[in-house]
Amino acid sequence: MKCPYCHHDDTQVIDTRVSEEGNVMRRRRRCAHCDKRFTTYERIELSMPVIVKKNGSRTEYESHKLRSSFMLALRKRPVSAEAIDGAIQRIEEKLLSSGEREVLSGYLGELVMRELKKLDKIAYIRFASVYKSFEDISEFAEAIQEISTDKQRAEKAL
Template sequence: MKCPFCHHDDTQVIDTRVSEEGDTIRRRRRCAHCDKRFTTYERIELSMPVVVKKNGSRTDYDAAKLRSSLMLALRKRPVSAQAVDGAIQHIEEKLLSSGAREVMSGHIGELVMRELKRLDKIAYIRFASVYKSFEDVAEFQDVIAEVGPERKAPAS
């Protein structure tokens, strides 16, 4: 690590501490040349894949857009903010763990649908109706049947 004061290459680590969350390491360093001290931080840097839209254009992943899509589907539904945060975290973990540098927007839509189906059936249907561009009532009925409770046959 170069000294920020004299730009000498020889610096020595004096103290190392891990943050309470365990995601950052703080190091106190001393320059062997000018004897000045400075602090460096090590953090994990994960980059989300680039999103490829239906028209082929590419855009940076936007967590705010993901959150607004979920919140729109969940509008006036009894789902906690903590549950929404958890859903976003699951989606982002799946995107990161895939290791892909690019991801189709449709794949993100499928991940959102999976999380909404788990969180709230009505929100799932709302999102699916827009995401899948329903053309008629039959498509709504298919999705409702997919998430609806299974009915027991009457005993004979």
């Protein structure tokens, strides 16, 4: 594995962990040349479904697009990189386990909103306002009311 900092070929694995689900291997590595550390992930490579956009066009699933959507919604929010990785992993697992060769972009958007709602309410509102094309303040109010209702239900369940 090449070092992402100095591109040296000699790196050493210093820690290996398996995810709770058992399908991802996380490895901490150290470069023998520059002594910097970095993390790599090993996972089974499966083909993701094609995304069908609202206009009917089709595009390959791209993980970096999903990550950039999360990062934009979570900008300046106190959410860890591990939590974001976990959310993206759960979405990708749902896409793979669906068994579909094509999925609607709307389905992917709903999965993102579900994960953002769990991670950070503000990020959820940010994403939903763009994704659902909010046009006036009443739509923001409805989304906020939905979060408040969910919170009240969760508190009553405890």
